[in-house]
Amino acid sequence: MAVVVVTDSSASLPTELTDELAIAVVPLHVLVGDRTVREGIDPIDIDYAADSVTTSAASPGELREVYERALERSGGDGVVAVHISRQLSGTWEAGRQAVRDMDASDKVLLVDSLGAGLATGLPTLAAARRAHAGSVLDTVFEAAVAAATRARTFVLVNRTEQLRRGGRLSTAASFFGSELVTKPLLQIVEGRLELREKVRTRSKAYTRLVAAAVDAAGAEGAAVAVQHLGAPEAAETISGQLRDLSPGIGELIVAEFGPALAVHLGVGAIGVVVVPGGCA
Structure with a gap:
């Protein structure tokens, strides 16, 4: 099989790229009044200037579910998850908790992209392209870290x-x-x-x-x-x-x-x- 790359919806990658490289995307949440909306999945109509609109990270449970599916899809080759900067969101920390709760935690490697938006998306692409070429888990991980560090x-x-x-x-x-x-x-x-x-x-x-x-x-x-x-x-x-x-x-x-x-x-x-x- 091949290493599977995961990211979150803040990465803003065009759908054609995530589809082509089989990148799994975990939705972040937008809180509109009393509604919780999943980015990229649920329809969202937002007044971006409203004080009542805010955001929240993906939960450990949501991330674990995606990581486990990705690991199964990899055939045991492993998962590299590239997420929005831990300084800007709780998603990376939630991912770390999700990995701790998994039986095969050594097969799921997390990368702090040190950025947001396509500053997360481009390191994700770097990793996914290595994975698509058949690289092993450590090489895919290092590609994401290197791109994030240079960005x-x-x-x-x-x-x-x-x-x-x-x-x-x-x-x-x-x-x-x-x-x-x-x-x-x-x-x-x-x-x-x-x-x-x-x-x-x-x-x-x-x-x-x-x-x-x-x-x-x-x-x-x-x-x-x-x-x-x-x-x-x-x-x-x-x-x-x-x-x-x-x-x-x-x-x-x-x-x-x-x-x-x-x-x-x-x-x-x-x-x-x-x-x-x-x-x-």
Whole structure:
């Protein structure tokens, strides 16, 4: 058989890729009033600015069920589970509890992606491609860890209030002052979302976002992902600029943020993930 790769729905991977590489996806939860909705499974109609909307991690029981099915499907070859940063969600910790409760825990290896969105998705792809090629469990695990370690993530949001309210942004960002006259450019550092810089206008913020991504990509080639929430034209423009300014990009994915991340980022958010060296 072959090693099976698992991730969670925050990874935002296009369905065609998860289907092609047989990646198992565990849904995170969006809490809308008194309803709990499974991302990617249940229909979701959300006012992303509402205080009553929040998110929660997958439970140990849900994760264990998926891990056990994946292990059975692998024929005993093993499972690599790549999850959203433990600094941003309780999913990785729930996964660790699920593994502890399993009889074959040595066959299920967890990876903290140190990121979110396609910063989780690209390391998942790196692992799944190794698994698809027939690599052994340790090699698949190491591919995910290496891609997660190399990844650089930059996020532009209109306001940081939703991130601060949900506890996803370092309190160091409180020195922003009025966000009505600035556009916060954030980055993920060691799994934490932190301020990179503040920019006066949206157009200048896009320029700084692209410059940061090009610098991270370097000259040796990279895999790149652009994500957005309700800003497809901006995402396409940024993708084109990245192609022009960094011709070594070997893979570029454009996708929308899923609801579990969108709740915290707000409409208009744009993110760029760069994995130098790619995810082959």
